[in-house]
Amino acid sequence: MPAISTVAELLATGAADSPAIRAPERPPLSFGGLRALAERTIASLNGIGIGRGDRVAIVLPNGPEMAASFVAIACAATTAPLNPAYKAEEFEFYLLDLKAKALVVQQGMDTPARAVAQQLGVPVLELVPGAAAGEFTLTGGTAGTASRPGAAGSDDVALVLHTSGTTARPKIVPLTHTNVTASAGNIARTLRLGAADACLNVMPLFHIHGLIAATLASLAGGGAVICTPGFNALRFFALLDAERPSWYTAVPTMHQTILARAERNAEIIARAPLRFIRSSSASLPAQAMKDLSAVFSAPVIESYGMTEASHQMCSNPLPPGAQKPGIVGLPAGPEVAIMDDDGTILPQGEIGEVVIRGPNVTLGYEANPEANAKAFTNGWFRTGDQGMFDADGYLMLTGRLKELIKRGGEQVSPLEVDGVLSEHPAVAQALTFGIPHAMLGEEVGAAIVLREGMAVTERELRDHAAQHLADFKVPRKVVFLDEIPKGATGKLMRIGLAEKLGIKA
Structure with a gap:
């Protein structure tokens, strides 16, 4: 079969009478x-x-x-x-x-x-x-x-x-067309999508995640996308019950909101089983991955994507492959490597910048030679993310280079601190961020949303973090919020959060 390289060719593969686009009550x-x-x-x-x-x-x-x-x-x-x-x-x-x-x-x-x-x-x-x-x-x-x-x-x-x-x-x-169809095909293969599959789309369709992973990948597999008005925690389980999808894909904040309402919807979860759950666009805390998998009795597939890659770069595999909590998975489409500042590809186990190349990767930013000069090195696109490959070839992200907290000569990965804080039983969501500091450059802060009906003090959380982290990584300021500010696509907003919350070191 010839390779698919246009959206029209991708649509041609679905059976004429099979559903492609679905929506409630239509x-x-x-x-x-x-x-x-x-x-x-x-x-x-x-x-x-x-x-x-x-x-x-x-x-x-x-x-x-x-x-x-x-x-x-x-x-x-x-x-x-x-x-x-x-x-x-x-x-x-x-x-x-x-x-x-x-x-x-x-x-x-x-x-x-x-x-x-x-x-x-x-x-x-x-x-x-x-x-x-x-x-x-x-x-x-x-x-x-x-x-x-x-x-x-x-x-x-x-x-x-x-x-x-x-x-x-x-x-x-x-x-x-080559970029988007390559990515849709990569996702369809990773998730083994077929005509019997239907994705419940709760992602916004002005963002790469919903457009490619939910919509185009579903169609590439010959299956359907169930289009909702967007994410609504109060309607999610009713939609799950009425539409009976085989999977859904979402950002971590959505998964955590779904988890918070899962217990009271146990009957729906039991009668509307999912083949798998997918998470992307931000790091899914390891505890949330374990909880989701246990509650839904389904594998949780964390993947790693960005707009410039037409979404997917890496993904945890479906069983019998291993799903590793806190790790974004194996290369799942493009070539993925780790590069140092000088453009040298680093061996397994060493930390550097994640770089990619392949048919799904953009050829470059429009009318922006300066940005392209910084973004491409020896044919590799520099993602701006820092990470390393483990012994099994899975990619572990250690932070976004722009989001690393530079505290008095030490670099703190906010993702690492998020992971530790999220393991505390009272914590529903944690977001670590930099607070400008006159002497140190930046200090470590954390915004916390507590689980319903649970309590913990700032001191108790700092003590919990100190048991797992070096002293310089332990948040000096902890703020408790009803909700952490999010961007339009549901991603938590780490950069500029101290200023937004009016916090000073």
């Missing part, structure tokens, strides 16, 4: 229906002058139309999904930065993106949902001729996303 859209939708979308966009390489910004609520529009529009043009929660100024920045040729919004949906696009002269296309989950038509635009019509090719850009820069201007990451 009939499913079959693979045959999704392929027909993609063909109609190509014709519709070409008819208003939009073709391959032209950028179409998509601002839609999470759900089946967002998933289907990403897939169908990618067959014709370049998709640019944006967070619907953005304010007008943010939409203005992204629409201008992307040089968007059109904006897709849902008919009747109130969003500042519509007015911003009109001010900028960007055509607004209204998406009108159909009866089946994800079925839609596009209205609007002016008749025109596309400079590059027809179905997109392997070297065409399928998806552009901005990196979530914490201080610097966000960088544009272009991902080709």
